[in-house]
Amino acid sequence: MLEFGTKLGEVMQLNSFDDLNGKVCVLTGGGGVLGAVLAKSLASAGVKLAILDIKKEYAEKVASEVRSDYKTEAISVEANVLDKTSLSDAKKIILQNFTKVDILINGAGGNSPKATTKDEFISDDNINSLEDTFFGLEMEGFQKVFDLNFLGTLLPTMVFAQEMVERKSGVILNVSSMNSFRSLTKIPAYSAAKASINNFTEWLAVHFAKMNVRVNAIAPGFFLTNQNRFLLIDENTSELTARGKKIIDNTPMNKFGQPEDLVGATLFLLSDLSKFMTGVVLPIDGGFNIYSGV
Secondary structure (H helix, E strand, C coil): CCCCCCCHHHHHHCCCCHHHCCCEEEEECCCCHHHHHHHHHHHHCCCEEEEEECCHHHHHHHHHHHHHHHCCCEEEEECCCCCHHHHHHHHHHHHHHHCCCCEEEECCCCCCHHHCCCCCCCCCCCCCCHHHCHHHCCHHHHHHHHHHHHHHHHHHHHHHHHHHHHHCCEEEEEECCHHHCCCCCCCHHHHHHHHHHHHHHHHHHHHHHHHCEEEEEEEECCECCCCCHHHHECCCCCCECHHHHHHHHCCCCCCCECHHHHHHHHHHHHCHHHCCCCCCEEEECCCHHHCCCC
8 A cells, every 4th residue: 555645756666677777686597598588688677697507608698698689787607506615606706796686586497307207107007117107217317306406496595695684685586387386297306396496485485584585486387498398399290299288288378488478477576566575486377277177
């Protein structure tokens, strides 16, 4: 409720992303497809960017495009989200360039065929070949996917959020997934990790609440990425796989998401438009989560 005497100009300021102008954002996984789109959307709002990726050349490509297209400050920093020392070294570089961190987007993550079961179910048809089910999962692959998604969110937050807490100002945005709400076949490691991110987001939002640091998450539905393309598109025919068709049939909007579909929700959750929101996990899924299939 607006206080008595609020002026029209003050109301208008509540309807823009102007407060993001000049803020400094650390974006992990920034060299990927989704990371690049988020980086450019933030740059369009005047945000200064530190783009982190384990592959420096990927991060630099995005940073260079941001500097060229948006005339906004952007640096690329090589960092491993599973190595706290690497992240601490990255933080030193970022503070040398920007002196502060206002926003952290934990965008690093992904899946792997090594953490995926070949079969969706165990039945009488495959009871004698359990290597294609849960029982045949490679622990190395499972651990790698779980760590990349969950620890890859936890560790950057430990490193970069401390500066926010000390200044009593900051926003953290985690990247969850639709399968954190709805159990999906074949991908137990990815699902478990993203569900953990939801709980971590809520826990941390409470933990940081008195220090004026908000923590929220977005939960994308089905977006075609390098990590999941092998499951959704047949590499020989370029047609939908049976799994891909099942997803489209159960998404009321009848399409995969585009990276640009994440922009509005991201800017909203980072800006003062959502300044009384924390601990929220926001689905961006074309209706997948609410559809019963009937």
